[in-house]
Amino acid sequence: MAVTEKAPAAAGPPQPPALSPRELLRWAWRQLTSMRTALLLLLLLALASIPGSVVPQSDVAPVDVARWKQDHPDLATVYEKLDLFSVYDSPWFSAIYLLLMVSLVGCILPRTAVYLRALRTAPPPAPRNLGRLPAYTSVESGDAPDVVLERARTALRGRRYRVSTGDGSLSGERGYLREAGNLLFHVSVIVVLVGFAYGQLFGYKGGAIVLVGNGFSNSLTQYDEFAPGTFFDPDDLPPVSFTVDDFEAEFLTEGPQQGQPVDFGADLTYVETPGDEPQDYHLEVNQPLLLDGMSVFLVGHGYAPEFTVWDGTGDVAYRGAVPFLPQDSSFASFGVVKVTGAQPEQLGFDGMFYPTYSFTMERGPFSVFPDALNPAVSLLAYHGDLGIDAGEPQSVYDLDTDAMERFEKDDGGMFRADMAPGKKVTLPDDLGAIRLDGWKRWVKLQVSHTPGKGIALTGVVLALVGLMGSLFVRRRRAWVRVVERDGRTYVEVAGLDRTTAGEGLDDEVRELAAAISGRSATATLPEDPAPEDDRKADR
């Protein structure tokens, strides 16, 4: 039934007519490069950018991604399929902006051709009835027509009109730079993307946490996270090495913003190529170390408590500093200690480091100040299997407690190892002991190399220049006609704005008329003795 009802409805949605493949291709190309498609693609690009701001991105925050996956095990696989953890290099995101680029090129090329043709074409001759144009005025002049016309030419040229001469009239056009600016802007968008893509493909970005006092040499194994571009070969890492000699942080000790950092910086000694003299550099935020082929940035800092752990057999199973990650502005920091070599069972700890420990019944333990004035740790302890051999790569900042058991006190309460530096706590059941030996600071360094920066920067600057031209240059046409009537000379001036938001056209026409006639008072042109019917003349 539905079919019979539908049949007579001939006026359905417009079907593309039956086309040959070539015509179809041309039709598709025209669709793709139409202004409407560009607009829709732009809106789509905006929409597609949103998920990447909501879901953590593995390039930006790998730790957050790992945590997120742990918290949402069901969704994680779905999200992964949809590339939601790496939106900005996913196929679907790339598809949108590649289509936009194709559309852009398809748009620029024909428009450039049109523009070049327009550049070589003279401004159109004066319409018959100038009075119908949006801006119009007429003035009487005491001079002879050719004198006036010559003056008109000068006046138009002075206002940077391009002038062509008609019969007793002049046509002027200006503002060609508007379209040039628009084309420049759109070309520059492509330049920026090329520069950006080049950097993404041939550059790299890595992050490393380095303990103060330790060194770093620029090779893959030294990085905690490393995101190479598709075509970047890790063998090309420049052979730079450095040590972090010192780190200082200063915090406000009083006032309402107490605890806010004032300054922090690290002293480095670096060797650019093996064999060079070591050099010193004071690294701060906003003050990176710029070397050939790599730059080093200070992006964070924190504490690394130092522990000694004894296992159930009484041997020292671990000794060293473990970076803890700051959780808030007071630098209360979370971290884990994994003692893989402990016998008879592996040991694990997780908990907090408080640089300036304090305790209240309501809040429990917390840090009142980011500097290490009264450091302490509070750890939970586990024994069992750390799961490190299971093959799944593990984050050093997370403890997999699936196969571990938490230590409990004899009365069944939670066992906690709360320690100030120097204090040693024995684990229940003779399974070992742990001591907080002290603490060190660490710095988080970002090392990166982004070739093509200059291209992208040039692109954006050109884009801005083009944009200003495209938005603020006025495209305008003006016509001047000199008429002799009853032995007097009249000048007619008319103008037309060719941009959406012309302002001041009337003023310009009035000023032109005054300049040309040499007078400022307008004079109505007397009726033509034989008025032509120019109603049909188009304007």
Place this chain on the structure above:
Amino acid sequence: MTTEQFASFSDNAVMFAGIVYVLATLGHVVEWAATLARPAAVRSAVETAVPVGAGAPAAASSTASPEDDQRSVRIETAGRIGVALTVVGTLLLAAGVVARSFASDPWRVPWGNMYEFTLTGALGVAAIYLALLPRMRLRWMGLFVTTFLVVVLMLANLTLEQEAGPLVPALHSYWLVIHVGAAILATGAFAVGALTAGVFLLKAGVERRGSTRLHGLLEMFPSSDALDRLSYRLHAVGFPLWTFAALIAGPIWAEYAWGSYWNWDPKEVWAFITWVIYAAYLHARATAGWKGKAAAIIALIGFATLLFNFVGINFFFGASSQHSYA
């Protein structure tokens, strides 16, 4: 003066600015009330000849009765008082913002936290409005702008107030001045533009449907064509500023501070979204079928993303954004 004195001077100046803006709002309320009380025939004759606030002689006054003349004078006076008070309030606000710079030692730009961003943002809106008022004949929006400023200053004081202090190290850079300065100016232009686009939508709707209850009220505004043009010009001012702030100064600074010029940090993503949407707005204005209403809606969406970026990111993504200084 000591830093504490600067701080309390700043607080006082901002408070007085708020009070003066309230008075300015009242001036515009009187202007509106008097205009609306005018008989409709006279009203529309005057309004079509001269947009409110053009400051030009009322072209239709020759046909109006002396009573109407008197009322016109009253409307004009109330409006002028509103604008004058807005100027005073803006000077006070500027003084407050500048004093805030000196309320910490060493002095710094007053753009260190949400409270200060909001103050400066309000100053940006006021400055853009006042700067463009004579050229673009913006007096019809006086009531809205002053009301907006009152509300923003109140919110800033009630919910965001933070005592003055030095900047966190991440902000130690002159790029802060350039980047945030341009972003604030752009925000001002976009805010005034969004207001215009919103009024345009109302007015265009009414013009299409003919007379409604809102008709009398909407005669206060310029014609929908004029509003559309105005909206375009405001966005045309805002867009290059935003391009510079978000896509040039921002990346250059990010490169210095964080080691890569574009990180897809939530704040960057939303700045990009805003930029793309405003680019779409400019396109829509040149696309058949999208001119006018659809374009105005896109402009409003653009402004919504801008506001969300300003306020929302700090609340929703606070911890994960490198831009969170709240």
